[in-house]
Amino acid sequence: xxxxxxxxxYNLALYxxxxxxxxxxxxxxxxxxxxxxxxxxxxxxxxxxxxxxIFSIDAFTPKHFQVELAELxxxxxxxxxxxxxxxxxxxxxxKIEREWMITSRIDNDDEYYPKFIETxxxxxxxxxxxxxxxxxxxxxxxxxKTNRRYxxxxxxxxxxxxxxxxxxxxxxxxxxxxxxxxxxxxxxTLYIQHIHDNNVINKISGIKI
Numbered sequence: 001x002x003x004x005x006x007x008x009x010y011n012l013a014l015y016x017x018x019x020x021x022x023x024x025x026x027x028x029x030x031x032x033x034x035x036x037x038x039x040x041x042x043x044x045x046x047x048x049x050x051x052x053x054i055f056s057i058d059a060f061t062p063k064h065f066q067v068e069l070a071e072l073x074x075x076x077x078x079x080x081x082x083x084x085x086x087x088x089x090x091x092x093x094x095k096i097e098r099e100w101m102i103t104s105r106i107d108n109d110d111e112y113y114p115k116f117i118e119t120x121x122x123x124x125x126x127x128x129x130x131x132x133x134x135x136x137x138x139x140x141x142x143x144x145k146t147n148r149r150y151x152x153x154x155x156x157x158x159x160x161x162x163x164x165x166x167x168x169x170x171x172x173x174x175x176x177x178x179x180x181x182x183x184x185x186x187x188x189t190l191y192i193q194h195i196h197d198n199n200v201i202n203k204i205s206g207i208k209i
Contacts, residue, residue: 002100002124003162004051004117006043007087007169010036010069010108015060029065035109035194037072042111044076048118051104052079054091059084088167096162100126103167104157109194112155116190120157123185128164130182131157135191136209143209146193151182155191 011032014025022028043053055073057066073080083090091103104120106112116133123131132151137144146153156176158168171179 001098001126002102002121002159003096003098004102004104004121005087005091005167006051006053006104006106007091007167008039008053008055008106008108009087010055010057011061012056012058012086015058015062026062026065029061032108033068033072036069039106039108039111040073040076042113043078045114046078046112046117047114048121049078050121051117052081054081054083054087056083056085056087056090086169088165088169091165091167099162100124100159101162101165102131102157102159103169105154105168105173107154107193110155111192111194113188113190113192115188116155119186119188119190124159128158128160128180130168130176130180131159131185132182133184133186133190134188135193136189137193137195139195145209150177151184152177153191154193156182 011029013019014022014028057069070082102120102124119133120131130151132153133155135146135153135155137146152174154173156168156173158166158176158180160166168176170176176182
């Protein structure tokens with residue numbers, strides 16, 4: 001009844017507007033690659049691989065980095081599509097025949113536990129809604145419970161009619177639960193948000209486990 005797309009922005013604007021003022025762009029790319037591989041490994045480990053990863057990069061990314069990323073992605077068994085626009089914009093160009101679609105947000109330096117996709121898809125209902133799950137933060141040493149009160153984490157999924165295509169990136173994740181009815185669909189830990197020196201936005205916000 002539905003298609004499931006994972007929306008991942010890799011380095012959009014890094015080589016153009018550079019909004020975060022990264023001083024050494026090539027060094028950022030080198031440091032980010034093993035983090036991205038960790039994410040890809042988590043996708044390969046999914047108990048349900050009926051999804052498509054939408055992977056977007058800056059159009060001005062040096063060619064050798066583009067080739068390296070494509071070669072890495074091609075070592076995995078799941079489907080992926082690359083683009084140089086926002087993933088939600090790229091989705092507007094695709095021919096989608098199934099009536100419903102699910103889009104899930106994922107940052108390039110985070111990861112899913114193996115049952116994430118299975119859990120989201122098993123929670124599907126034929127109506128527009130936001131689905132969220134529980135997860136943890138990891139700072140390289142300790143794990144922290146996120147203890148999020150509302151279903152509006154950076155790992156939300158949006159169920160909607162394919163003809164609408166607002167996607168889980170339609171608004172900031174913190175306000176998507178105001179755009180559509182939202183619910184937690186599992187109490188299992190299903191994602192890890194990694195907090196590190198090159199993570200310019202996210203900070204530890206939970207309670208140490």
